[in-house]
Amino acid sequence: MKDELKIRVVKGPDGVEFEVEPLKDYYCEAAPTVMPAAYIKVVEDLFNWARSESIWILGFGTGCGAIEMRPLMTPRFDAYRFGVQWRPTPRQANLFVISGYLSTKTLKRAIRSYEQMQNPKYVIGLGSCTINGGMYWDSYNTIKRLDDYLPVDLYIAGCMPRPEALLAGFQDMKKLIRAGKAEGANLYAENFEWYKANQKRVIHDWDMPDYNW
Amino acid sequence: MTQNAPFFTPDRSQYPAKKADGTLDIDIASGKYLKLWQGPNHPGITGNMSVELTVCGDEVVEGKTHVGYLHRGFEKLMERRTFIQCFPIVCRICVPEPDFNEYCYAAAVEELAGIKSPERADWIRALILEMGRINSYMMYLGGQAGALGLGVIGQWTTYARDLMLDRFEELTGARIYHMFIMPGGVRDGLPEGFDKRMEETLREVESTLKDVYDVMFCNAVFKKRTVGVGYIDPALVDSYGITGPNARAAGVAKDVRKDQPYLIYSQLDFEPVLGQDSDIFTRADVRRRDVLVSVDLVRQILAKMPRTGPLMATVPNVLHWKIPRGETYIRGECSRGEYGYYLVTDGSGYPRRVNVRGPSYTHAVSLLERMIVNLNISDVASLMVSLHTYPPEIER
Amino acid sequence: MRELHTKLKSLFPVGDLTEQRSNLGFVTVPQEHLRAVLVHLRDREGFTHLVLLTAVDWLEAGQFQLTYLLSNRTAGKDLGVRVMLARDGATMQSIHDVWPTAATYQRELREMFGIDFPGSPRLHEEFILEGWNDIPPYRRDFDTLKYAQENYSERPGRVTHDPAAHMKQKLNSGGN
Numbered sequence: 001m002k003d004e005l006k007i008r009v010v011k012g013p014d015g016v017e018f019e020v021e022p023l024k025d026y027y028c029e030a031a032p033t034v035m036p037a038a039y040i041k042v043v044e045d046l047f048n049w050a051r052s053e054s055i056w057i058l059g060f061g062t063g064c065g066a067i068e069m070r071p072l073m074t075p076r077f078d079a080y081r082f083g084v085q086w087r088p089t090p091r092q093a094n095l096f097v098i099s100g101y102l103s104t105k106t107l108k109r110a111i112r113s114y115e116q117m118q119n120p121k122y123v124i125g126l127g128s129c130t131i132n133g134g135m136y137w138d139s140y141n142t143i144k145r146l147d148d149y150l151p152v153d154l155y156i157a158g159c160m161p162r163p164e165a166l167l168a169g170f171q172d173m174k175k176l177i178r179a180g181k182a183e184g185a186n187l188y189a190e191n192f193e194w195y196k197a198n199q200k201r202v203i204h205d206w207d208m209p210d211y212n213w
Numbered sequence: 214m215t216q217n218a219p220f221f222t223p224d225r226s227q228y229p230a231k232k233a234d235g236t237l238d239i240d241i242a243s244g245k246y247l248k249l250w251q252g253p254n255h256p257g258i259t260g261n262m263s264v265e266l267t268v269c270g271d272e273v274v275e276g277k278t279h280v281g282y283l284h285r286g287f288e289k290l291m292e293r294r295t296f297i298q299c300f301p302i303v304c305r306i307c308v309p310e311p312d313f314n315e316y317c318y319a320a321a322v323e324e325l326a327g328i329k330s331p332e333r334a335d336w337i338r339a340l341i342l343e344m345g346r347i348n349s350y351m352m353y354l355g356g357q358a359g360a361l362g363l364g365v366i367g368q369w370t371t372y373a374r375d376l377m378l379d380r381f382e383e384l385t386g387a388r389i390y391h392m393f394i395m396p397g398g399v400r401d402g403l404p405e406g407f408d409k410r411m412e413e414t415l416r417e418v419e420s421t422l423k424d425v426y427d428v429m430f431c432n433a434v435f436k437k438r439t440v441g442v443g444y445i446d447p448a449l450v451d452s453y454g455i456t457g458p459n460a461r462a463a464g465v466a467k468d469v470r471k472d473q474p475y476l477i478y479s480q481l482d483f484e485p486v487l488g489q490d491s492d493i494f495t496r497a498d499v500r501r502r503d504v505l506v507s508v509d510l511v512r513q514i515l516a517k518m519p520r521t522g523p524l525m526a527t528v529p530n531v532l533h534w535k536i537p538r539g540e541t542y543i544r545g546e547c548s549r550g551e552y553g554y555y556l557v558t559d560g561s562g563y564p565r566r567v568n569v570r571g572p573s574y575t576h577a578v579s580l581l582e583r584m585i586v587n588l589n590i591s592d593v594a595s596l597m598v599s600l601h602t603y604p605p606e607i608e609r
Numbered sequence: 610m611r612e613l614h615t616k617l618k619s620l621f622p623v624g625d626l627t628e629q630r631s632n633l634g635f636v637t638v639p640q641e642h643l644r645a646v647l648v649h650l651r652d653r654e655g656f657t658h659l660v661l662l663t664a665v666d667w668l669e670a671g672q673f674q675l676t677y678l679l680s681n682r683t684a685g686k687d688l689g690v691r692v693m694l695a696r697d698g699a700t701m702q703s704i705h706d707v708w709p710t711a712a713t714y715q716r717e718l719r720e721m722f723g724i725d726f727p728g729s730p731r732l733h734e735e736f737i738l739e740g741w742n743d744i745p746p747y748r749r750d751f752d753t754l755k756y757a758q759e760n761y762s763e764r765p766g767r768v769t770h771d772p773a774a775h776m777k778q779k780l781n782s783g784g785n
Binding site (some may be wrong): 061075105139160 | 248253254255260261281282283284285286289293300301305308309352367368372373375376378388390391410506605
């Protein structure tokens with residue numbers, strides 16, 4: 001474990017000494033909970049319509065797929081007309097596009113980013129390498145299937161997928177959300193133990209709390 | 214900012230002292246310093262990497278580059294693939310400019326196997342490499358402007374790059390990963406009417422560059438924040454292994470295309486672009502002028518290249534292709550500097566060892582860590598972009 | 610290349626020259642003379658640019674080969690200096706004070722091959738891998754496929770063919 005994560009005594013500017021335990025003090029310890037659907041179907045449909053029309057993507061280029069995201073932001077492909085836009089922080093985003101292979105080092109950061117996102121949240125796996133490892137099927141450092149570690153709502157195949165494929169993927173994602181079928185976050189909360197066990201099996205130096213809210 | 218604002222003199226008294234072993238004596242608990250992680254999830258980072266900054270006020274006292282987020286172990290994977298199986302995976306090492314991987318790998322295999330690629334293939338290779346260079350620079354210009362808040366430049370350059378990707382698509386069939394330069398030659402010739410459409414694209418690139426010059430390089434904010442910031446001492450060029458535009462902006466005429474001409478570059482007429490001031494502004498300007506050189510080179514190549522002739526040399530049956538024991542190093546001048554492949558074979562059907570020398574290896578780690586000290590936090594992103602680093606070629 | 614090699618040979622006990630191209634050669638240097646040779650090449654012969662530093666694992670011979678590739682830009686020449694190390698307990702002197710960038714290469718070699726460079730700055734910090742618990746991955750005796758199968762779950766349905774056998778079957782011609 002890194003030095004900065006160990007329990008230590010800190011002297012404040014006013015001279016008072018106090019103990020900090022970084023892994024506990026800075027995070028919320030409660031596990032995620034399932035978000036039930038609204039009691040009335042019409043209300044839930046309204047919510048889902050609103051959710052589907054404002055897909056905000058976390059701007060975290062985890063792999064080479066990130067390079068095809070940039071043309072989507074320009075007038076030629078213009079993803080903004082679908083209500084899709086990119087946000088710099090997980091707190092403002094509700095769609096996490098895993099753009100390509102995840103090495104175990106990035107997986108750790110991707111899990112943290114995913115858990116910091118607010119509900120409702122969705123995950124798209126981009127590229128063949130998130131589906132079954134793709135080109136890197138025998139690599140010692142990349143995970144082979146993403147849905148063991150994060151709840152994936154939609155996969156976009158290809159190496160690398162064209163911007164048009166991404167646009168089609170966003171449209172499909174919207175359909176899923178409107179039909180109320182994009183329940184990845186609830187799946188994650190329900191099977192939290194299973195996901196954590198999988199994650200801990202590949203991340204050998206687990207030096208973060210179990211839920212990084 | 215600090216360099217050209219004389220009224221602001223930072224209080225150096227609280228700066229950390231050096232310990233006996235040369236490391237800084239930083240006591241985080243003292244409250245003077247703050248650890249700040251820039252990246253990997255950060256819009257100002259040039260890809261999936263991170264810089265661990267220790268700051269005092271808003272000045273950086275120590276920076277550590279952390280890479281490895283994109284490590285796939287290419288050099289290991291290639292050891293268990295045959296020579297032809299390596300060909301489709303090498304381009305994945307570097308996304309904005311994948312063709313250099315294909316060229317360096319193909320040339321290294323050809324040299325060790327004693328194959329000479331046909332002349333027409335060499336011209337097409339050079340054409341593809343120059344097109345890729347324009348793409349990579351366009352991406353850089355957008356990033357450099359974006360790091361300073363000029364978002365619209367990125368829209369323009371991405372559009373021009375997209376037009377170039379269309380040319381790639383009709384030539385190779387793919388936008389990003391072309392898999393076109395094979396050991397032995399290239400896959401195909403130029404499609405019909407390619408020259409005309411290429412000329413239109415080049416004109417579009419030139420007009421975009423003119424707009425970029427007017428809006429970005431003549432912009433007072435851009436000048437104020439880049440002139441005199443991020444200075445690279447020309448004396449560091451050799452000791453730190455700096456290559457490419459970063460070295461040329463410091464006045465060192467390092468250009469592999471001129472120093473050790475590969476492919477057909479000895480038959481083309483061009484001069485390496487040089488700068489003097491070696492700051493962020495000069496590096497951006499060198500790259501802008503380098504695009505114009507590349508545009509000119511593409512025109513020259515299209516005018517001079519032979520239109521008939523073989524595209525592939527005779528290669529042995531790739532399923533049983535064994536290459537005798539040997540080692541070689543092939544280099545090329547990519548948009549970021551010297552790109553090289555070190556290939557060792559041992560007489561079997563698989564490479565013994567492949568080592569990729571990405572220019573970012575030295576730029577993003579040892580050089581960045583040295584230059585980032587005493588910089589204002591707000592200039593860190595702009596400095597990183599100006600070194601034009603690209604993480605996958607550091608960790609492969 | 611030849612004159613340079615003769616000159617080096619009169620000063621240091623260097624091995625034979627392998628001339629790969631007219632402007633690229635490789636020489637083998639004993640481990641203890643490496644530093645002197647590198648400093649000589651840098652200061653006297655104009656090989657001021659350290660292009661790369663990497664290792665090759667000759668598992669069968671029980672040796673690591675370290676390659677220091679130097680470049681002389683004005684003369685347009687490259688010289689690869691090879692050093693052969695015993696594979697077990699491989700230790701090499703650090704050259705981070707000759708070229709500052711060598712420290713990064715040495716960090717990578719320490720992590721990926723397990724070669725020790727005493728005195729190199731930040732040598733033991735993790736560089737590329739994180740939480741690695743096996744033998745260094747670039748060594749020949751590390752099997753990446755086995756490691757991947759043991760550690761990562763695979764999606765069923767993926768088939769891998771041996772290329773030669775697959776083509777033979779596909780062409781259905783008896784093969785060549």
